[in-house]
Amino acid sequence: MASEKLDSAPQPDLELATDGDKYINDASNGTINESSKNTANGTSKDASKDIPKDGVAEKAPVQAGGHPGAPSPPPDGGLVAWLQVASGFVLFFNTWGLISAFGVFQAYYESGVLFQATSSNISWIGSIQSFLLQFAGLIAGPLYDRGYLRLLLVTGSFMIVFGLMMLSLCTEYWQALLAQAFVIGIGAGLLFVPTVSLLPTYFSTHMGLAIGVASSGSSLGGVIYPIVLYRLIGQIGFPWAVRCLGFIALATFIVPLVFMRVRVRVPKPRAIIDWSAFTDAPFATFMLAVLIIFIAQCTLLFYISFYPVNRSLTSESLGFYMTAIFNAGSVLGRILPNALSDRIGPFNTMGPLTLVYGTTICCLLAVHNAAGMVVEGIVTGFFSGMVIALPPVCFRMLTKNPSMIGTRMGQGFAISGLGLLLGGPSAGAILGSDEPLNWTGIWLYGGVCGLVAGLIILAVRVMRAGFTLKVKA
Template sequence: MASDPIKKIEANERKETASSSSNNDSKISNLVTPKPEVVKPAGPPPPSNGGLTAWLQVAGGFMIFFNTWGLINTFAVFQTYYESGALFTESSSNISWIGSIQCFLLQLTGIVAGPIYDRGYLRLLLLTGSFMVVFGYMMLSLCHEYWQALLAQAICVGIGSGLLFTPTVSLLPTWFSSHIGLAVGIASSGSSLGGVIYPIVLYRLIGPIGFPWAVRTVAFIALGTFIIPVIVMKQRIKPPKPRALIDWSAFTDAPYITFALAVLIVFIGNSVLIFYISYYPINKGFTNSSLGFYMVAMFNAASIFGRIAPNAVSDQIGVFNTFVPMALILSITVFCMLGVTNTAGMVVEAVVTGFFSGVIVALPPVCFAMLTKNKALIGTRIGQGFAIAGLGLLIGGPSAGAILGTTEPLNWTGLWVYGGVAIAAAGFILIAVRIMKAGPKLMVKG
């Protein structure tokens, strides 16, 4: 009987040993067996679509627009001052080449700035572009000849602005998804504020301290405000490897290339407004020279709302559904310039055309982003698109000056018809792009 308990104890010990051995084997098996790899999602993470960092990019973009398009929107003041012959004597067409080349280089430089941005060199572009803009206006303050102003204001400032503009409009869409239009609209309203402040600064200072120090003041303002984007702007998406300078597939993308053509043509018409909104009422005697200068400020103040409100609406109904009617209405307002006969009419025209003109700068970056499926190529695509469209800015000013003529009375009727027809033609091309993108149904977001 005594042997039975002993046998039971031995049997239990054997079971415990077997169980322990089995557990150890299981643990060893768990250690040896490789765990399945976690598959990382392809492509960059989705944009934050808000938050402090994202909206700081908008603040930095606001200052970039303030000192690029904002200074370009001020060119009507420079045009009027140069027309007076105080600095040099040239025809309206030759003077407008300064502004046209400046605008064109802002767009053309995107061919280089876009791929550099795509390679991750945002900080280098910001520093180089900021330096060139400030340096260009410092050199303009020393100019006394037409060719000197052409080098400083047109070429140096134009290239510097291009190094800043394309990276900015490429960066903002990468931080937002459903609020792209609003974000770009708020940032682009910086150009309107610049177009309000800089003309007033120039006009109020040219008399008391002279043209050189007035221009230097503009340069100092630009220098101070460039600090913000240099500090806060941050690139979110970087490609895994360097890409070609030109995306040749874009030239076989029908909606993309057609839209670039439409922006080229609408820029021709819009440049007529940018260059001559100040000189027109002074020459026709609708206003005195003081109020004529302030027409630029009124025009750009109204464009603040034209950059933000339509862009916010575009997030809800689609960018092309917004762009098409805005362009067609702008063409009508340009034709209405023919009916202006007094100060009140000119003020109304400045405000109305300013509002709709604001759309012309604010919406194209959003449209180019929407037409770019591969977001890693967004800098290259936007740079190429604006380089093509920039030809309109190069053509617009000088061709408008040639139509205007040099002998009194100037051909203002021909000028405004030219601008209105160009914008209307662009509007109809935009209808074709909208159909290619979203089909012929009116109620579809596109």
Template sequence: MSTQDVQDMSKEEMAPMSSDSDSAKPPPASQGPPPPPNGGLLAWLQVASGFMIFFNTWGMITAFAVFQTYYESGKLFEASSSNISWIGSIQSFLLQVTGLIAGPIYDRGYLRLLLVTGSFMVVFGLMMLSLSTEYWQALLSQAFCVGIGAGLLFVPTVSVIPTYFTSNIGLAIGIASSGSSLGGVIYPIVLNRLIAEVGFPWAVRSIAFIALATFTIPLAAMRIRVRVPKPRAVVDWSAFHDWPYMTFSLALLIVFIGNVVLIFYISFYPADRGFTDSSLAFYIVAIFNAGSIIGRILPNALSDRIGVFNTIAPFTLLLGVTILCLLGVHNAAGIIVEAVVTGMFSGVVVALPPVCFRMLTENKSMIGTRTGQGFAIGGLGLLIGGPSAGAILGSVDPLNWTGVWVYGGVMACASGAILVVVRLMKSGPVLKVKV
């Protein structure tokens, strides 16, 4: 027997011994992340960081009704309602669809790159908007530059926070997403006051400086807690065979159509119909977003108790009903009440979807990719909603407001019905179950 044969036999004899020895060892700690802290300074700093990012992403979008109303006046450029809506719709769509890129980049651990690039693009886009005097310039700066920058920030935010919480995840995301409501209150007021005093360019530069200052918090404090062990595909193709996930994404697309109709036209409606003067019409946006603060926090806290789909489905149906109720508004008091109520229900459909995507994702390390995919699908609704509503509204007096509100209300009601189906897919017809 040769020396090589002896060595081979030795290796074969040693192999099972090594395997038995390995199986007896406890698994290394590196196989999984430690459990979420569910609180503490670092965890709540992520919520504070998310609050500021929502403030400057969704907060900008929910303030677009101010821009819509100002652009409709023709003081900056001449364009139809439908064409003006393309600015906000593309901005909203890019905020969502950029998640297809931002999600996998986040999963690879490049959170800091996303934060720096996204923050720069939002501030730079606003500065370029302040120099715009024509429609195409506003489209490039506000729709594309700000939209892409916001998209690079949004999906990482809703991916980071859930990794720090389990029992209070709905409340944590609700508090963070309420930043968009505060942004939707502050930005319209700043724009309304400053446009009259210093003009549109310096008013827009002022909100750019506010964004620059508030971005310092996430740049300093936001941290990845769970790192993906190896790079993943840009698209999770298995998600397209996950029927609850895809059905929920469809519902999100439809409700975003209804919601963007409401967001874009809640201010222009009373001004055009003469229910309010131009000043109060601008403040309707702030009132709407003040109401959405409640809708982003309390229902999310409720979802921690009764289940996220038990919460989002009925609230989405109520959103559709209250949009239809705009048909019965004929004075300033009515539009103020509607702004508060619809704002509250609108906040729910923005704040709860990240929690839904987490529940629908079994492999938690794929949260970034799946959330990005889902919001990209839903973002098509944001792209469709504004321009289609503008086409329904028309450009010849009297404008077709009945068609606009029926369109938005029916879309939201249809989404609520689909969400009921998703709830049944997850738990069946049993009523008293947290899902």
């Protein structure tokens, strides 16, 4: 018997990666066609012949009595779901967390002990690393959609550990560029997009909170990695300090390699690039907003440690710790805004907070002592938290076809990642190399980028929900 005609728009073919009998379900009203009934009754009829073009093909969990149950929605909790969050926490710890520690690398490279290079050239290492974390999503997203999560986890984990070990052997600028920017950057990119694509398949009403908790791993990594690196450089030297970072990454990667599981798979290959994303006005506009806010983020991450030391606002020791202080402030900034987004909507949350974020960057111009620098680092760090945690939620909300979530996430972060590529070097060019450095220009640059991004995000919110305030969007 042919399945009933869907009243709603065509839905993607999805397959739940769980054990159980196959059945065909009408995505609109939940009715099950005859082939699924035959399967439930034990007949050998091939149910796949009756799959409607716009139906939903799933494997459902077998309930009591051996009969397949209704297609299960995201569990929105439970042990398995939260193990995915824990695994995502570790992956954020070793991807964005490691990149968030670049301020310490920048300050150390600026000292000229390892090699001689200008501030702008040094910042290219962090910029390319950050950009490749995003750009690799063009490959990682479609591979995730095709069910290659395990391959991505193994390859990405290996590249990050290998890159750190190679960085420990570097004595020239070009060597550090290859190891830190390219090897670690690509490895991180193979892990990041699958992480933010997987969690929405396990959570619905708590999706923002889940991604926020997972992304707080980047804050912890941004605290631990700078402190470990700074303390060990003075005790055992740069090579072994970096190797210790590699050992930390190697040990923690065990968690996602053991527990991460795909819940929803696409049964047939999809296009590597979803060209409709570029004609989807809200999606394309939001990509532009994230690109601009990433410029502001790089400005802070790369120069938050060097600024107070150069201006003699803090001691050299406290200057190195500013990266850790900044990232510590972002811990709650990853979780609380995301939890709020579950209640009022991600765009209602991210737009106003981005405006505040841009304002706090401009406030760095008013800092004149160590205490003010610490307070500014914590406050600005808090509002920077949503820069990493909320875009995945927004991209998911802008993706109507859930089977394309990996592809759309990859495209969105690849395009917006241009901000990470341009942010550090452009800020370094504004800063200059002749004393006194142009700190006024660099903080105004970052602050204005934050303000412009906030206005664009609010424009996307209007595109989706109009000017009505009491709408979750």
